[in-house]
Amino acid sequence: MSKFENQCVVVTGGASGIGEATVRAIINEGGSVLIADLQEERGQALVSELGSRAAFHFTDVTREDDIVGAIVLAQNEFGPLTGMVNNAGVVGAIGSIMDTSAEAFDHTMAILSRAVFLGIKHAAKAMQPQGRGAIVSLASTAGVVGGLGPHVYTMAKHGVVGLTKSAACELARIGIRVNAVAPGGTVTPMTSALGDNNPETTAQFIADSSPLGFACMPQDIANAILFLLSEDARYMTGHTMVIDAGETTGAAPPPFFSVDADILLHAGNRGLDQ
Ligand SMILES: NC(=O)c1ccc[n+]([C@@H]2O[C@H](COP(=O)([O-])OP(=O)(O)OC[C@H]3O[C@@H](n4cnc5c(N)ncnc54)[C@H](O)[C@@H]3O)[C@@H](O)[C@H]2O)c1
DSSP states (O other): OOOOTTTTTEEETTSSHHHHHHHHHHHHHOOOEEESSOOOOHHHHHHHOOTHHHHHHHEEOOOOOOOHHHHHHHHHHHHSSOOOEOOOOOOOOSOOOGGOOHHHHHHHHHIIHHHHHHHHHHHHHHHGGGGGGEEEOOOOOGTTTTSSSSSSHHHHHHHHHHHHHHHHHHHGGTTEEEEEEOOBBBBGHHHHHHHHTTTTHHHHHHTTTTTTOBBBOOHHHHHHHHHHSSSSGTOOOOOEESTTTTTTGGOOSSSSTOOOOOHHHOOOOOOOOH
């Protein structure tokens, strides 16, 4: 039996990038997916390609009714909701905090934070009768440390990490797991500006700053999302899985281990002698 057989998953922002890779991976593993996205043409094209276990619902995640509609359609098409991926996103407000308007702040937070809150809220309500389900939301390395993204993006993604912990505490008792993934730079349309809208240049740009020396692709993040959705992660909840080639651990450049061992030994001995 395939890992996602009889599973019904909603993926917001599923028409592009990480969301699209997640949709494809769930279909490959035998599951059914509702793509909830603003991009109708891309979403419908994906459904035509993937067949009867995929469906599309025009969804603006800033609208609570749209999120409810996506979940209702998914359940009508494919049965009880087993998985929810709160993935839709934009870069949002950029620039100095001194120049950022309250309107741009509100719009960015509505997509990156409020929509995740609404996604968890309505997925939990749909999953409660079955007493099981898994929710995965997209944070970012900008949700774990400062300085890796614009201010509002950073605040919103830290919010995703916090809400993941908080919701996990409440929902564990009713069999629903809530986790997040925190990717570093990944080659998608969102990051295409880094490489003049050329995926190969974008991949090279990301590879050049990666401790592992190659670029993170959407499939790398989809792999982690599928793991957290699956029974393989049945004892994990409230967790944010960082997928960044070690960037936020300070893995590059090697700060300590590259120093000559003799120098370290002598330095250590000097310290002991004193
Ligand atoms: N690409 C990266 O480097 C990176 C790194 C860390 C986190 N992330 C996060 O991963 C998620 C996916 O990003 P991606 O890189 O695949 O970007 P992407 O631009 O390829 O895909 C984002 C999708 O979200 C949809 N979307 C945007 N606003 C929406 C709305 N209001 N309602 C419904 N759908 C909406 C878009 O139409 C698009 O299909 C985002 O939450 C992003 O913040 C991305």
